Amino acid sequence: MKKRITAKTHLKEILELGNACSRKNNCCKHGSGFLIGDDLKNISKFLKIDEERLEKKYLEEKDLFNKKILRPRLKTKDKPYGECIFFDENGCSINEAKPLQCKVGNCSEYGEELSAWFLLNYILDKDDPESVRQYALYIKSGGKVLEGGKLEEIIPDKNKLKKILGYEILR
Ligand code: SF4
Incomplete structure (x- = not known):
């Protein structure tokens, strides 16, 4: 039976549901996940580059529900959809430090609910x-x-x- 996700569902439970994703990296081929909290710091540490350079080289700022928020750039320029810059033939090249939204996921059977949960809790x-x-x-x-x-x-x-x-x- 499908679990009920509400605005107050705990992050831990959300991450477990996100893990149920088939992980075929479909999301990574069509977009990237927004950075929240320590994501910038963690990715910077993982890639061993400073945050300023990380932002300049790999990230872009988007306006979402009137909030400025960073996400990995897409390889396609001037298109709203495309492959994430961190996606390669082995999958996510920053898997250990990927943004929270990527961990939450949006392409499992709970995709719509997970996206709505992320929007409510972080955006x-x-x-x-x-x-x-x-x-x-x-x-x-x-x-x-x-x-x-x-x-x-x-x-x-x-x-x-x-x-x-x-x-x-x-x-
Ligand atoms: S950061 Fe990794 S998991 Fe997130 S969209 Fe890019 S390749 Fe996919």
């Missing part, structure tokens, strides 16, 4: 109205919503939520 900023508005658009366009991830669960104050969505609260 969405409930204190940033623009982030909340972009999350509302994500939901409107059919994005997966976990238990604990409904707009009214994120911003329980109905009046405040209405003002955020109506651009009456800008920041």
